[in-house]
Amino acid sequence: MSDRFHRMRERYLSGEIPWDHSEPPPEIITLSNELPPGRAIDLGCGTGRACIWLARAGWQVDGIDFVPEAIAIARERVAVAGVADKVRLFVADATRLDFLTEPYDLAIDVGCGHGFSEPELNAYLDEVRRLLRPGGLFAFFAHLRTPTTPDAAILKTHIEQTLLLAALQSRFIIEQFVPGETVVMGQRGPSAWIYLRRP
Numbered sequence: 001m002s003d004r005f006h007r008m009r010e011r012y013l014s015g016e017i018p019w020d021h022s023e024p025p026p027e028i029i030t031l032s033n034e035l036p037p038g039r040a041i042d043l044g045c046g047t048g049r050a051c052i053w054l055a056r057a058g059w060q061v062d063g064i065d066f067v068p069e070a071i072a073i074a075r076e077r078v079a080v081a082g083v084a085d086k087v088r089l090f091v092a093d094a095t096r097l098d099f100l101t102e103p104y105d106l107a108i109d110v111g112c113g114h115g116f117s118e119p120e121l122n123a124y125l126d127e128v129r130r131l132l133r134p135g136g137l138f139a140f141f142a143h144l145r146t147p148t149t150p151d152a153a154i155l156k157t158h159i160e161q162t163l164l165l166a167a168l169q170s171r172f173i174i175e176q177f178v179p180g181e182t183v184v185m186g187q188r189g190p191s192a193w194i195y196l197r198r199p
Helices: 003-014 026-034 049-056 068-081 118-131 161-169
Strands: 039-043 060-065 087-091 104-110 132-145 173-184 187-197
Touching: 026 049, 026 104, 026 132, 039 049, 039 118, 049 060, 049 068, 049 087, 049 104, 060 068, 068 087, 104 118, 118 132, 118 161, 132 161, 161 173, 161 187
Parallel strands: 039 060, 039 104, 060 087, 104 132
Antiparallel strands: 132 187, 173 187
């Protein structure tokens, strides 16, 4: 198993999960309000907050995470929320999703893909492209590093912006790139929401 897996698993075992909020990011809430319900996949779903929100908005949602403890928490929360009939959860590596074949209308990634190496990123994006229907939307959030980012502003988990955009542009149409800044456990660094369309 990778260092990233052990690092993430330790977070869940210790209960130190700074991204575990009761609601998904506002960007996901906005999408749930604006898009007609369909099939969605949450890549790196963690404890299932976006899955639950989308299910309550009428979506059928599949959640993927490689940390078994995250999925165990998500299953409990999905059951308590009363949306178990609308959510399926899988312990899986997001770079290998051959067990899924359904076309999805929406894919979301709130901090999964930015932790991948270049080969992993390419495998991951190939899977997302395969699973999205033509015209489907991919909402991707990432911590970024640019040539001008000072070392002190580089978050522990991040991806080089030029590399990411090149990989995305070879597979999707970039509809919108919304730069921002994210604070994680007191550390501040550049980030972005990227909205992509499957050709």
